[in-house]
Amino acid sequence: MGSRLTEEQSDFVAAIRDFARRECGTREQRDALTEGGRTAHDPGLYGRLAGLGWLGVCLPEEYGGAGGGLADACLFLEETAYGMVPAGGFITTVIAAKAYERFGTETQRREVLGGAVRGDVLSIAMSEPGAGSDVGALRCKAERLPDGDWLIEGQKTWISSAHHARNILLVARTGPDKHGGLTMFHLPVGTPGVEIRGIETMGGDEVNDVFLTGVRLPADATVGQVGDGWKQLMAGLNYERLFLAANMLGLARRAFDDALAHISEREQFGRPVGSFQALRHRIADLATEIECTRLLIRDVAADCDAQPDRLFPREASMAKLKATETAKRTALEGMQMMGGYGYATEYDMERHLRAAVVSTVYGGTSEIQRDLIGKTYGL
Structure with missing residues (x-):
């Protein structure tokens, strides 16, 4: 698949973006859904996502899912993170659901996978x-x-x-x-x-x-x-690491766009601060890193979909490492470029940073990912 989406995937992404703009497009909407940023999951909104059929994006059709692959789930995670949709329960749900799909009994699959499609959190x-x-x-x-x-x-x-x-x-x-x-x-x-x-x-x-x-x-x-x-x-590592990576890719994109919008408008010394070389070069570096991350995740997801029984320990760890470190760096750089505004709770950047900084810890720390990658080279 590389960087190109199918027509169906492009339509899916457009629908998620439209939903996010309508339901979570303002700070007031997001605060109401998240108790002022205190929670990452709103059950009511999550139920509406279930009603659209999106929560079963990568679950089998016989249990009510859409029958899509990891690439489709990664698109959903990336776009909901970018749109700041409070559906935090989806990642753990889909990680656990894939384990039930592969190893559970038929009774367990019908109960758990069917429930996940309808909006149950795992x-x-x-x-x-x-x-x-x-x-x-x-x-x-x-x-x-x-x-x-x-x-x-x-x-x-x-x-x-x-x-x-x-x-x-x-x-x-x-x-x-x-x-x-x-x-x-x-x-x-x-x-x-x-x-x-x-x-x-x-x-x-x-x-x-x-x-x-x-x-x-x-x-x-x-x-x-x-x-x-x-x-x-171990058989589920492809899913866990890719899903976490896709989520942080969306956050990195959002932090980047928020920072870019601010420095394009904020003026000091008679011109936008983004026109100064120090910030312009930061934007160039971050944009390059985010694009590299996007290509890596989509390539690994495509490989996993093409060979569902094969483990990709090196590639999945690389995706998780790259995406989480990029998200953390982008949020930190965004805060620096926005100055005091990036630190103020009135703006979203401090929220991006809080979400990004822990991503290099959960699901296997960056140090563990590097160690695993190194071992795949016989070290």
Whole structure:
């Protein structure tokens, strides 16, 4: 696909942009939908996206989806991020949904994928207080009981969208082997013993602690095979990293356009500040980096769609690394170019920065991505 979109994809992008302009086009609209920037997800607006059929963009038609590919989902994420559409639950939903699609039972797929298309939010719970980048160190334990049910005890942390979710895809330890002892579970949020507590962050209402105390799940709650959780997680890396990259590409584009608009209008010393070489060269560098990021994401997405059973660990990590670092740099440079206005909450740039700066941490830090890329070269 490269940088070119099909006619259908171009129409899809145009429709998303029109929706974003109508529903989130003003600061007043966005503040009303996000509690003044405190939350990244508005259930009412998310329901309208479901009504348009967009939430199932890359889910199979037999479960109500549109049957599109990763490239289509990346376009949706890029454009909703650019339009500042508060649909923050979509990323975790589509990441978890793809795991259910590949490894879940038919009953699980019909419930979970169908629900995602209709507007249900999914969350995925891996990280723990002692297991972040080293997911294989997690200690949340799932023990099989004599009647075949599972008893789960433990804590998860930094879990995105759990407070909006209907179901959580839980990764727990079922055996002593570091990687071979992990299993995925289907966990309805209303299950007795599940407690969700929000974690205050500078990004607002985003992540949570999830406490699991005496949680009982039925024998058929496993998603995939017992002990295959690690392999199943690795199989989903293309999706997770590409989706996060596409989201940050949209944010980088928005931060760039906001900065460009400001420096084109703001005058000092009798002319627009953007006409000074120092800022003009910054804009040139950022525009080049954003374009490189866009081409990389679209190329990797096209490769993944063409070879859905193949892992692209190097390319997916490159996309995530490049997009998140570019978004962070663009927001920082945007704030610098806007001066005090970039720091003021009256403008969106400080919001862009808060959203961008954490992107180099979640979903695998930039340091982890670089390490993974290096390993693919035999280092």
